[in-house]
Amino acid sequence: MAEWRALKNIDPHCFACGQGNSHGLHMRFFSNGERVKSRLVIPDHLRGWHTLVHGGVLATILDEAMSWAAIHLTGHFILTQEMTVRFKKPVHIGEEIRVQSFVNERVSPKKAGLKAEICNMSGDVCAESSGLFALFTTEDFIRKDLVPAHMLEAMNESMWRSA
Numbered sequence: 001m002a003e004w005r006a007l008k009n010i011d012p013h014c015f016a017c018g019q020g021n022s023h024g025l026h027m028r029f030f031s032n033g034e035r036v037k038s039r040l041v042i043p044d045h046l047r048g049w050h051t052l053v054h055g056g057v058l059a060t061i062l063d064e065a066m067s068w069a070a071i072h073l074t075g076h077f078i079l080t081q082e083m084t085v086r087f088k089k090p091v092h093i094g095e096e097i098r099v100q101s102f103v104n105e106r107v108s109p110k111k112a113g114l115k116a117e118i119c120n121m122s123g124d125v126c127a128e129s130s131g132l133f134a135l136f137t138t139e140d141f142i143r144k145d146l147v148p149a150h151m152l153e154a155m156n157e158s159m160w161r162s163a
């Protein structure tokens, strides 16, 4: 299996992966060409019940991991179309967790099915997700007018490569 390489990120503002977002999760991603992974500790301000991490935060982490896998492993820009999450075990604030994601199924030229799971340091699966992702060419994504073309071009130059 290929070695894990850090993936480049050109957007400092994203709530999940932006390294400059002071309220965010600061996720960094690595790929071995088949899977994408990250690890993190959830900051204190994102708690739900007492020391429990909020389920919506875990859903964000799973969405982000599937999104990076969809982008990096298919070479397309993406939008999350739908996702389901199963919360299996509690995750606590301050506990290190690991997330991995992969392309489960190429549904059609413009759609892919992704999966992700969050594990605790004992290796227990705490949450898992499946998602359907719309895949866009650069030209089609520019036409959607959601992200400035210069950001997409910068991403095209760096995102598919390692940091």
Ligand SMILES: CCCCC/C=C\C/C=C\C/C=C\C/C=C\CCCC(=O)SCCNC(=O)CCNC(=O)[C@H](O)C(C)(C)COP(=O)(O)OP(=O)(O)OC[C@H]1O[C@@H](n2cnc3c(N)ncnc32)[C@H](O)[C@@H]1OP(=O)(O)O
Pocket (backbone or CB within 6 Å): 009, 010, 011, 014, 063, 064, 067, 068, 071, 077, 078, 079, 080, 081, 110, 111, 134, 135, 136, 137, 140, 147, 151, 152, 155
């Ligand atoms: C994502 C890249 C961001 C790049 C930013 C740059 C730098 C940042 C750096 C790093 C970032 C790294 C990772 C990004 C991380 C996370 C991303 C988070 C992902 C999200 O959290 S994302 C927010 C939530 N999610 C949405 O906000 C989706 C809203 N929902 C829709 O937008 C639709 O539901 C859709 C498209 C999903 C399914 O749409 P559908 O299949 O039901 O089709 P529908 O009939 O509705 O199509 C309508 C028109 O879109 C055209 N169209 C559809 N699919 C197409 C395709 N694949 N290629 C070309 N054209 C397509 C049709 O042709 C038609 O066009 P027309 O109107 O002209 O006929």
